[in-house]
Amino acid sequence: MLLVLFSTVAEATESPHQWQGSASLGLENDSTVIIDELDTVVDEDSASNTVRLGVDYQYNPDDKNEWQFSGNYIVKNFSDSDDFDSALQIYSAAYSHEFERVTLGVRAQVIDSELNHEPFLKLQQLSPYVSFFIGKQWFVNFAIGFNDKRIETDSSRSAQGMQLNVDSYRFIQGINHYLLFSYKSGSENAEDPLFNQLFNQVRIGWVKKIRLFERVNKLRVNWRYLRRNYNDEIHPDIDGFRVDSRRQWEFEWELELNSSFLLGANYRLNEQDSNLGIARYDQHISSVSLEYRF
Template sequence: MTASLRLALAALASVCVSLAPDATASPGAAEYSAEVGIGTEYDSNVSVEEVDRASNQGDYALNLDLGMEVSRALSDKVEIAATYDLSQTHYREFGEVDRQTHILGTDVAVDVGAVDSGVSLFYINSRLNGSQFLELYRLSPYLSGFLSRHWFARGAYVYAEKSIADRPERDATTHSGEADLYYFRRGLRSYFNVGYRFKDESARTDRLDYRANSLKVRYIHRFDVASRLAKLELAWRYEDRDYRSATPAIGQKRRDERHRWRADLEVPLTLKTAVQLYYSYGNYDSNYPVTDYTQHLVGTRLVYLW
């Protein structure tokens, strides 16, 4: 962890302390929620995207996950939250890339009237086949607010540091700017989301430095099924990566274009359980043959919430 990130963490801690309620404040009670899920999926091209490795072979996987959140209103205008997520993927054949990921997060949100502000911090630790693989810190201040009755906007700056075990050349820092626009056609029952992100990643090795422009379009629709709300989400994501130095293997600068389409359907079974079905297709177009491939992913998941 660099000195700049330590300073940012200290600043976040001081903000939390300064926002703590005084003797005259009336903070709300803490609220807790959690969910656990189990599912299976088929991946047509088992890959590890962080290190540009694709097997060009398919495999079945068992997925297990757990998520927990606690939140508390410190006052009428300030709310804090902490989250923990655990996910585990077990492949039938590709056990060497069995993945376990832990994500710790915290968020401080302040309602200042027409515009809300806040800052979030995430720590991610991922292991492959039981061995340390990825460690990432992510700090993001943000602003959001309604532009009108149906339109909502959110903007954020993201600073991240990542390190990959046994591959120090891929250790990197990232600066990103994000903007999202939402149109609520029928409130949360039916809405659109369009987003843009600019990302500048600087790695230890010059050939891995890149700048990227990303777009996303999402549509979320909730509808009644047996007196309960089901949810359909359709999404398209595009990323254009422009690497800033030549890649020795191809003798020129690498250029990646990535299209991802995804459809998710969630159908409630009871008040606390639901079944999810999903399909995604990725088209990774690159002048670097290792990262030029396609991928299909289809799966199902049973989730319990409380």
């Protein structure tokens, strides 16, 4: 979605081919280690290091058509919880055509992850979308997503689903200062009906770039609320239908050291309430990273 937004507001360049790569190293501390897809919660503080590699390619054959391709590889290693070491590969491709008042497009994504050096999750997503500006300051995007998720370690949780995404951006000072409002609603049908779910998510965000001491600083604040209802089968552990609700606060700061290096710090608080005891937790995550862009 951010790629769509960026390409819509970015200035046209002479070359139809645009490349960008990135590599980053990070340190992270989790108050609670969680594998949400398996309802696994380890209430122990654990530190980890993260390596991220990414490449993006954009092709604009003319001023109406755009192709985008990206690949990311993320490795996370815990110092005290080796069982949760992970490797994640994310590949995406998108095409869009700009009409007079709207842009139509489609985006495909494939995610392949490992847990403790073993295959864990495979996810395929396809999302047609339509986006447009309302006046000069409001940008709106509507998308329908179709998902196919396979959990290698527990096939009963593998699922197919669809969702509706509505994202809107209120530009105050272009991409240097804006507000974000989004809503997501959908369903998943799992191999085991016990894990069938309906979900709704609301997100509100604020992003601002400021210049301090001759350096560009980017501040971002996000709040999310997610509710999941499992209404197709009574959970045997609670003798009722499972209900989860999660609140997340996220604060992020980025400092452009120069045209190539970026220093970042992030803090997230996840609070999940559930009538299923093993899915109830509070999680604090703090991290710092150094990124190189080329």
